[in-house]
Each structure stands twice: as structure tokens, then as C-alpha cells.
Amino acid sequence: MSHTIRSLLTVVIIAAALVAIGQLQSWSVAFAIINLCLISALMSLGLNIQWGYAGLFNAGVMGFAALGGVAAVLVSQPPVPEAWSAGGLGILMAGLALAAGVFIILFARKRMVEGKLRNLATTVLVIGTWFACREIYGPAAEAIESVDPAKTGYLGGLGLPIVIAWPIGGLLAAGAAFLIGKVALGLRSDYLAIATLGISEIIIAMIKNEDWLTRGVKNVSGLSRPVPYEVDLQQAAWFKDLVVRFNESKLAGLSDVAREAALHQMTIEGSSIFVKACYALLFALVLAVVYWLAHRAQKSPWGRMMRAVRDNEDAAEAMGKDVTARHLQIFVIGSAVIGIAGAMLTTLDGQLTPGSYTPLRFTFLIWVMVIVGGSGNNLGSILGAFMVWILWIEAEPVGTWLVQTLTSGMADGNALKMHLIESAPHMRLIAMGAILLLVLRFSPQGLIPEQVRR
Amino acid sequence: MPESVDIINSLVLLANYVIVPGIAYGSQLALGALGITLVYAVLRFSNFAHGDTMAFGTMITVLVTWWLQSMGVSLGPLPTALLALPIGILATVLLCFGLDRMVYRHYRSKRSEPVVFVIASVGIMFVLNGIVRFIIGPNDQRFADGERFIIKAREFKELTGLSEGLTIKLSQGLTVVMAIVVVVALFWFLNRTRTGKSMRAYSDNEDLALLSGIDPNRVVMITWLIAASLATIAGVMYGLDKSFKPFTYFQLILPMFAAAIVGGIGQPVGAIVGGFVVAFSEVTVTYAYKKFVGYLSPDGMPDSLLQLLSTDYKFAVSFVILVLVLLIRPTGIMRGKVI
Helix, strand or coil: CCHHHHHHHHHHHHHHHHHHHHHHCCHHHHHHHHHHHHHHHHHHHHHHHHHHHHCCCCCCHHHHHHHHHHHHHHHHCCECHHHHHHHHHHHHHHHHHHHHHHHHHHHHHHHCCCCHHHHHHHHHHHHHHHHHHHHHHHHHHHHHHCCCCCCCCCCECCCCCHHHHHHHHHHHHHHHHHHHHHHHCCCCHHHHHHHHHHHHHHHHHHHHHCHHHHCHHHCEECCCCCCCCHHHHHHCHHHHHHHHHHCHHHHHCCCHHHHHHHHHHHHHHHHHHHHHHHHHHHHHHHHHHHHHHHHHHHHCHHHHHHHHHHHCHHHHHHCCCCHHHHHHHHHHHHHHHHHHHHHHHHHHHCEECHHHCCHHHHHHHHHHHHHHHCCCCHHHHHHHHHHHHHHHHHHHHHHHHHHHHHCCCCCCCCHHHHHHHHHHHHHHHHHHHHHHHHHHHHCCCCCCCCCCCC | CCCHHHHHHHHHHHHHHHHHHHHHHHHHHHHHHHHHHHHHHHHCCCCCCHHHHHHHHHHHHHHHHHHHHHCCCCECCECCHHHHHHHHHHHHHHHHHHHHHHHHHHHHHHCCCHHHHHHHHHHHHHHHHHHHHHHHCCCCECCCCCCCEEECHHHHHHHHCCCCCCCEEHHHHHHHHHHHHHHHHHHHHHHHCHHHHHHHHHHHCHHHHHHCCCCHHHHHHHHHHHHHHHHHHHHHHHHHHCCECHHHHHHCHHHHHHHHHHHCCCCHHHHHHHHHHHHHHHHHHHCCCHHHHHHHCCCCCCCCCCCCCCHHHHHHHHHHHHHHHHHHCCCCCCCCCCC
16 A cells, blocks of 8 residues: 555544544544644654654653643643742742752863762752752742632743743744753663653642742632633624524524523534634644644655664764764754643643653653554654544443443442443553554554655 | 650650651561562563552452451461461462563564563553452452551550650561561572572573573463562561552552662562652651750750651652652662663
């Protein structure tokens, strides 16, 4: 099968699945799935840039996505002046102290000769900086957190439109990726995986515990939106006209009272679908831009060089390519894309809930998407994201239905039956693992293999 | 100058909150890291599914323990789980054999890149995670029974007349005894028996070992046998000491990997050293020294907690150690495999 036919067929299958969900469940559900598909597609595109272009194993997708979420909060939430006056200065001072400490350490290391004395000095300076920062930071954080803790208890953000958070989220993630890449790249590939797994857990721990910054597990909810609110839509005259026009045939035969009631219901449903469709449009726009850039980059001489580095590091190095620097570059770019997607996800949710970040859902599920879609192929990873996300969402109702059908012979209240029905949602983990293993074994190139141009 | 009784009190305090838990946790990490390092030495990949293998073995042991408890079987003061442990080990070994046959063997025969094995292990991680949650659920399970303590704080105080108590849980004592027995047996096996030597030879130089007539499949099977047993023992000991929760076991791969890399990946001795390094760093860094300093300082207890890092950040400790090792000595303390 040629590439085009394969891609087209996959698109048709995905579209058919979405239409089926829209008809059988509801269009609101279908659009909710499309939105998350688009965000997942952006994440898997970012991961594909790292894995497909350069063969880097990033096991910390969750952390970079969460940094994007933090950016959404820091950019869009209104600032809390009381908190700033209570401890803002202290936090800034702590930041300055940290920067000064790092500068002194780097300076001292540059000036001193390598040896035991330098290591000792570094250790002493690191510990000193740590305590100095904590001394300033501790009381400041406490002061901020005690400002109306039920409502705020954090510094708030900049109060800017949330769309600005998307690129900022990318920058935050890129910064974290640069630091981690500096340490772990150039070593064995597994070390990067473990280091990124670690940094992602730490990022989540920070978001959960640094209440002054992100409110921690108290969550930040009610983030501003780049799209209209449902309630406003339901009041707007133009929207009601739109609903009427869309449903003319359904409304035609009804009496006035029934028509009014039906229209009310349709407006509510319609507003929810309209909002989701607006999000979908925005996300699709971002995805299209990033895809276009990634595609252009892959076809450029730079992309050719990256493939050369991936396929034979030694040969590329012998040809004068700085392998570690290229790896760092691509690791940062890919993480930035993941960060953008993370910010988009938090925007869609309208809240930052640190407790919802789990590695299986945010890191390894994205891996399944890339492997299933086809490593090295951008379109593949996007389609893979759509397929895997639809499966992930639909595996739950389908699994529950399957278990209920299979156990329908058992008596109600049977302990085993209860247990099976209760545990059915966990079956999707098994399904995802099985899909990953099957694709890796029987079709290692994925749904849409990488096109190799000579 | 503090009085001598205060010095003893402070040491007992430290033993109670740092040394005893550190030794127990270190033993658990060391057993887990040994499994990771052996798989790495022989099969040459980082097994991301190790934490979930641990969870699987522990789950089987927990289920058998519950069954035994319902039959009225008990070991008296010892936890019933010890009786169930062999069955848990057996099930996990069979699981690993099956997974190797169905998944890893194919890539071995193709001589795939290590990272392909890692991705396959991620798939297995998903499957095992799902199986464990499907069977036993995602919640905390307690399965410890029998005597809880070797020494209780109150008894210790009465015995010594000190104001600080020392508590040693039976599970902590058991963990250490078990770890010593297992490690001694493992090193005897690796250094003294023919099979163990063939395993080391295979790990050292695969081609040379094949030429010398070593059967690679046998070596791989024995590696899985040992790794699965170690994982189950580590998991059951951790579960007895704390509690069994599938997600915690998944997260344990981070300190275990840190331990394996710190010690020098592929080096059994290194894994043990690394396990204790990571465990003690975690415990000492997250312990609040307020009371400890209170005993020693003439001014009494200080105002602040004197805690370097809150316990929420214990992952950060393994991570920082990992980063330090990668920066300073990427081969690890015991000079493990080439990087």
C-alpha cells in the first residue's frame, strides 16, 4: 500500500469513529474527544521530533506538559496584590540570592584549579547557597500562603490573555529541557530516559507543594478563556438564530410551546458544542503551524543531518557534526512543543489540577501514540495520537459493556461480578500495553512508516 | 557541654528515625536495584517494568496471604506473607519467562537496539500495571500480621531509662535478614557456581561466551529467574514495612534506577552500595533535626525544623544523586558498564 492510501485510509477510519461517537453518544462528547486528540497530537508531534528525528528517549513528557500548565496559571490569573506585598519581595530576594549563589559557584569553579579543594569549595558553596535561599524564601512563602488561603494564598499571575501562555509554556519547558539535556545527553540513551523520568516527578512534586506559586493541591480553577462562555452564548441573539437555522427541520413540525422548550434545550447543547468547536479550531491552527514547521525542518538539510546523526552517530561525528549539541537542540525543541501542548491542555480544562498528572497517562500514553503512528513520521504521530486517544477514551465504556455482557449470567451482587465491573476501567491499561507490544513486534514502523528520501 | 545522657538520647533519636528506617529502606532498594542491574548486565537494557514486576509478585503474595489467613494458617509471630512468598516468587518467575518468550526473545534474536527493549518494557509496564490494578485495585492494601515490633519504644525506655525510645519493627528486622541471606546466596551463586560464572562471562563479553559454548537462552532464563525472585522479595518486604499500593511500586523504579546507576550499572556490588547511598540520602535529607540538635545544643531546641528538604521531595533526592553521579562519575562508584 502506498503512503497516501495508508494515510487516507487512517484518516477515514478516524473520521468514521468520531462520527459514530457523535451519533451514538453525543456531539458534545465527540468534540471533547477531538480537542484532546488535537492536544495529544501536538504532544506526540513534540515527542516524535525527539524520538523520531534523533532517537532520544524522553520519559518525562508529563513534566514538560505540566510546566506548560503552570505557565497558563502564571500568565492568565490576575495578580494577588496582598500576597505580593506580603511576600513578593522575599520571593524575589530568594530568587536573587539563588542567582547570586549560582554565579559565585560558577565563578569559583572557573577560577580554582581542578582537584579536591575545588570540589570541597563547590560543596560548601552549594550548601551555603541552599541555606541562605531557604532562610529568605521560607518566611516569604509562608506569608504568601497565609493570604486568604481558601481563595488565593498564592502570588497569582500577570492577568494577561491565556493564549500568551502557550508560547510561554513552550519556553518554560524548553528551559527545563536545556538544563536536563546538558546533564544527561551525551551519555547512554537509557540515562536520558531515567533523568527525564526523575525531572518530571520533581516538577509535579513542586507544583503540588509550592503553594505560593501554583496553590498546590488546592488547584487553580476558573482560568480565563480564549473563547466565549456558554452562558453568554445562550443569551446572544445571533447564537439563537444560528441554532434555529441549524435545526430548522427538527423544529418545523412542533407547536409553539414544544418549540420553545426544544429550542431552549438545543441552545444549551449548541453552546457547549460551539465552545468546544472554537477550542478545536484554535488547537487545530496551532497543530497545523507546528506540523508545517516540523515538516519543513525535516525536509531541510538540517533534517537530513538529524537523520544522519540518528542512524549513525559515529559516522555523523566523523563528518564533523557535533552530535551532543544537535541532540540538545532537538531535545529542547521537542520539549517546547510538548510545553505548548501542556499549556493548551490546562487552558481547555480551565484549571490546573496537579493531582491529575500521572506518568502513564501523560508520558507513556504519548509514547504509545508515537510508536503506533510511526516513529519519524510527523503525520503518523498525529494520526496515531487520534487513534490511540479515541481507543483510550472508548476502551472504558466498551470495557465496562464487555464485562457487563460477559457477567450478565451471574447473579446480581455476586462478589466476583461486582469486582469485575468495578475494575473494568483498568482494562484500558492492558489494552494500551498490548497495542504497543503488538505494533512494536509486527509493524515496528507504525501505521504510517517514515518516508526515507534519498 | 551537653550531658552524656543527652548525647546518648540524641543518638537513640537518630537511630530511631534515620538509621533503622534507612537500613530497612536501603535493603529494599538494594534488592530491587540488584534485579535491575542483573537484567542490565545480561540483557543490556533498562527494564522500566521492574517496578510493576515487583507489584505483580507482591500482589500474588498478598492474595495467597489472604487465602492462608482465611484458612487459619499463621506463622505465629512472623508474618504469614513469608509462607506465601515462594508462591509469589514462582508466579513472578513464570510471568517473566512468559514475557521473555513472547516479547524480548524476538528482539534478542534480531539483535535490536537497547532502546527497542526499553520501549517493549514500557509496553509490559502498561500490561502489568493494568493486570495488578484489575485484580487487586489501585488502593492501599495491608497484609502484615503476626508480631509488629522487635523492640517497642516504651519497652526500650523502661529498659534503658532514657527519655528517647527506639522502635524496631519486625518487618525491618526481617527485611535486613532476608536481604543478607539473599545477597550472600546470590554472590555465592555468581562467583562459585558454574552457571553463575557463565552468566558473568556472558555479561562480560557476549560473543566470547557464545564461542565458549555457553547457552545464551539458559543464561537469560536464569537472569529472569533471579531478577523476578529479587523483585518479589523486595516488593513483599517493602509492602510489609509500609503498605502495598501499585502506584507507589511504579514510582519506586526511580530510586532503584538511581541506586543501580550510582553503584555502577551492571555491577551487583554497586547496586547494593547504591541502594544504601540513595536510602540514607533520602532519609537524612528529609529528617527534621530539630529535636536532635535540641539535645546537643546548650540553648535547647531551635525554632526551625532544621529539615533540609520536605518529605514531599524525596524523589528529588534520588534525582540529585543521579545527576551528581552523571556529572562527576558517569560509570558509578563501582565502575559499571561503559556509558
